[in-house]
Every structure is written in C-alpha cells, then in structure tokens.
Amino acid sequence: MLTDWGFRPEQQRMMVIIATVAGAVVAVVALVVAVGSIGTYSPERQASAAVIGPDAVLPQVFHGWNSPKLFDPLTERSKDGKALTEKEVFGQSELAVSKKLKLKLVAKQLDANCSQALWGENLLQLVSDAGCTQAARGLYASSDGRYVGQYTLLNLKDGQSAGQLVETLKTLYRGGWATPLTSSKASFPGGGYSEAGGYALGHYVGLVWLGRTDGTEPTAKDDFVSLTLALRGAEKAVYRRVVSITGTPS
Template sequence: MMTTPARKRRRTPAKTQTWSSPRLEEWGLSQGQQRLLAVVGSVAGVLVAAVVLTFVIGSMSSDFVPERATAAAISTQPRPEAYKGWVSPKLFAPIARSKADPAPLTLKDVFAEKVLKEGRTTLKLAATKMDADCSAVVWGQGLADQLAQAGCTQAARGVYTDGRHVAQYTLLNLRDTASADGLVQSLTTMHRGGWTLLLESGRARFPIGGYTEASGHAMGHYVGLVWIGRADGAEPGAKDDFVSLSLAVRGAEKAVFRRVVAAGPAPAP
C-alpha cells in the first residue's frame, strides 16, 4: 500500500519590520524613542542586545563555571557563591562618560515600579536607598578602593522578594565606561572578599552562608549588580526559576535606557 506523502507546511511570510519592540515598549519607550535608539545602535542591535541579556542571565544557572568563594575569604557578610561580569555593549556609547549624562540618579527613576514581573515571577519592592558615599554600601577594602578610583558618586539599591526568593539590584554611577568595564571584570575574583551590603528589610534578607548568585553589567558609565537567591539560603531547585528572577530585577535598568535616549543624537529627518 502506498502511503500519502506528508504535506509540507507553507512558511509564513516574514512580517514587515517596524520600529516597535515589545520589550522596549514595556520599558516605557515610545516609538519615537525607539527610533532614536535605532540611530544610536540600530533596532536590530537593540533586539540582539535583549536576546544576549537573556542568554547572559540564563548562563548564570546553566553552563558557565562560576568562581567559588573560599574559606580564606570567610566573612560575616552574605556574598554570592557564583558571579559573572559583562562589559558594556556599544548601545550605551552615548553615556560612555558621566559628563555626557550629568543628571544625578534618583530612587524615583530607578525603582519607580513597585512590582516587577517576568514569566511566572512576580517581585515586590521591599526597600530602597540612595547613597552618595559608595564605600558605605560595600564591604571589602579592595572593592571600596576600586569604587573610589572609578569615581563612584552614587549607589542606588533596591531589594525585592516574592516570599520564596530575594533579589537585590544595585546601580552604581561611575566616571566612564572603562571604569565600569574594569569593575565588572575585577569582581570575577574580587567578589570572594568584597561585595555589596544587603539593604536591610524585615521582609527580605539573604541568610549568611546561604547560596546566592550574582552578575555585573556595565552600561556606559553605570554598573548594575544583580544578586539573587532563595530566602532560606538553599540552592535552587526545580521550582526555582533563577533566569526569570534575574530578568525581573533587571527591570530597574529602564532608567539607564532612558538616559541613552536623552544623551543620544537627534533622529535623522
């Protein structure tokens, strides 16, 4: 008996490219602002960057070999067991130097949203704080010294929780991209003996000695530090989506993208 050959599916025609990106719309950027980002780095570049960011966060819990803390660096302060740093993409070239982006950060800008969502993850903001003395928000003399050398003028911290997890985001305002790149790379080993202090909150706290993961992201003259873990300190299990957790807390970076738009060139007529 002859069998009827399987019918081939027709490929759906590619949609016409537009200036709209759902991710950037979620971050509060109008189509005009998205067009300006296209002038800065091209819309394709923005979308690729978003994909890369997703992959970067995903790699934290998958295939990269983390730097582990050692007994020689035992501290009474909680710190990440695993860390990965990422230098600044070209997208952030308009804010490569703080002189091109002189307006100071505000808590209202960085932590405007009290609830952050990504997939099935929903984080609620538990506490925020802005410090002009960057050395006051870290422990470890080496890290404090590097922040001083990098010309750090502000450190904005926000801590979130969903009851099961804790996530802290720290945004550092440095001198330039070179300083930001140097910091995220140095933390690959420096995090063993120095890290950000956990912002005190009665609802969200990392237990000392518990397992946590972190990543550092240079964005022009800014550095964003993501720090996540379970509230009980246990390592992530099947019910713990650290990828979505990391992406959710990075919603605070909307403020940095808006500064790229503000500092970028006017769109061509």
C-alpha cells in the same frame, strides 16, 4: 679515590666536613631564593569563605558582562551629568517575573558615598579610583515568598572604569561585595547560597544578586534566568538616559 690521590685519613675527613658544610650553605641559599620568588601573601586577594566566615552574606557565583554598544552614548559621565534619583531607578514597586510571580520592592536606598553601599578594602579602593559618586540599592521579595533579590546601580566616571570593575569582580567578589539592605519582609540568609551578575552599562555598573529565602541551591524548578531579567527592570533608568542623549529612534 682520595687515598689513591695521596691524601692522608685525617685530610680526607677534613675534606668531607668542608664539602658537607658547603652543600648545606648552597641548599639554604637556594631555599631563600625560592621563597623570595613566591611573593607576599595578601588575605584580601586570597579571600575565601574560610577567611570571611561561614555566615558571610555574599554570592557563591558571579558572572560579568561588558557594556553593549547600545550604551556607547553613556561612555562618559560628563555627557550624562544629571545625578540619579531614587524615584528614577526604583519608581516601580513591582517587577513582573511571570503572570503569577512578581518581585516586590521592600527597601531602597541611594547613597552619595559609595563606601556606605559596598564592603571590602580592595573593592572600595577600586570604586574610589573609578570616581563612584552614587550607589542605588533596591531589595526585592518575590510574591510567593521563595526568593530575595537586590539590584545595585553604581554611577562611575566612565565606561573604562565600569568595564574594569566588572572584570575585576570576577575574582574580587569573594573579598568585597554590595552590602545587603535589610527588611522584615526579605533578607539574604547568612551562609546561604546566592548568585550574582555584573553588567557594565556605559559609565554605570549594575549588580544583580539573587537567592532563595531558605538559603538552599536552586533546583530545576527555580528559574533564576527569568528572575534576573525581572530584577534588571531597574535598568530602565539607564535606557531612558540613552534616549535622552540620542533621541527617540524614528
């Protein structure tokens, strides 16, 4: 075609070289634009078991729930200014799962600095922004020695912050979670399987964490639903605070 247009052989070779170089430049520009559109990589946001290590102590499953209307009187901490006490949250030494099975409190701790009860850069920043002033943790061992559980109650500034924290934890929990308490009577095995749930309760957030002491996944014989309900017995403190504001129903 170039010959028909009257170009000499040396002119044709020059035109091919120019076209090849121009094509390479266009390809490089397109690659730079594509890479730029991908964004930056953040290890914290992309946290996974491979990033934090195979022996990490954190749940493999997490579910979150918004605050029920029952806790609307506790939407603002300004209307519930009295600080939590260890006795208020963990006054019961045992929580009944069934007639034969109980969860026994083996360790408890109330921290005014929430960063002492949690880990993960993004999570710590989130609870700081949420005005977290208290983190109450209780570690439980089942009476049959098969299960371990921890309940954590966070005191945040308002219901919006509590709801946002629970929603964010649906993806953030693999890169930030509650620090487990330690006891010779119970512990979460490193790298073992465990499940967790987050509950917004007005301006509070309750975190339930359960697992088998051998670290294996639950079977049909392991009633994690009943264990979760029992562990949430620590939330009676929050219910009592609702009643203190609204009064006892007639």
